[in-house]
Amino acid sequence: MTARRSFFLLLAAFAAAAVGCAPRTAYLWGDYDTALYDHYRNPQDTERYVERLGQIVQKAEVEKDKVPPGLYAEYGYALFEAGRLDEAITYYGKEREQWEESRVFMDKMIRNTRRLKENRPGPAPGGELPPPAGTIPGAAPAGEAK
């Protein structure tokens, strides 16, 4: 028996053991952690990041209570960074609806994003969270009707 072959056999044994006792998760995470990490390493790759988070959202949403905390918000922020402000607001709203713990934060983000959309820069009354740096007010794509 070659070393290579026994190596794979061993891996298979480990895999069987690992699967046998793999805990079931409360939420559907997909490859959330690696998606976050890849975006951290390559922040310019906005489109791919939006796409990956979107896929995770889509899969998790099949069962409503399987959507992990923070996922809608993270996806909303990715959309925001991609300039898709209306969709960002939609997903901040979903996070807000699903998790009451997120309301303070989401309300601020929704407010700030709306303000950005309306092309009225400047500090909000009591709003400590400014829009992200590098986002030029009014740079949102045209056709953001509504």
Add this chain to the structure above:
Amino acid sequence: MSRRGLLLPVVGFLVLSLGCAAAPPKKDYAAFHAANPRSILVVPVINNTNNVEAPGLFLSTMPIPVAERGYYVFPVNMVRRVLEDEGLSDANLVHTADTARLCNLFGADSVLYVSIEAWTAQYLLITTQVTVEFDYVMKDGKTGDTIWKEHKKVVYAPQQQSGGSPLAALVAAAVQAAVTKAAPNYMPLARQANAEVINTPGVGLPAGPHNREYGKDTVSAK
């Protein structure tokens, strides 16, 4: 995905081999229960190593185990970016900022601060020994008091060769290489460290409000 498929069994094996470790002494959860947090703000981690990728990689491994424990976890990447816009682009600044003020910004009940103490691969003759070490401190958003803390070091090295078989040594080295060559290398070790720190009875994080074990789990039983 295939790389991950390779790494998972290795981690599984690691977890299995550590399953028989003796239970550590129980800690005092009075402050934690008094604070009774529902939500946790995981802020960017302090990096006390010279691996520049460590903080980003580590931060991305945090939401899953903490949320699975039953807490609302704020979106870590979004939080990091918002803090940057607040002028807190350096993790050291975030960690020294007032906890209550930080919690006010996000409406969070508590903050989880992590610092990376070690993140190294030591290249030995035929193998590589990988060490990761983390400090976890959780503070109450109202008082700023520490309500939970834990320290974790995980060393990945080949299993002891009981029979001294050269084939076994070779296999161990191959597994080792899989762990150390795969990118991102340290992901499984960081995941393992987090899982143990958060879920170990007697020292871990008590189950949160979104966990069925909330209020009756053994982790924090007196």
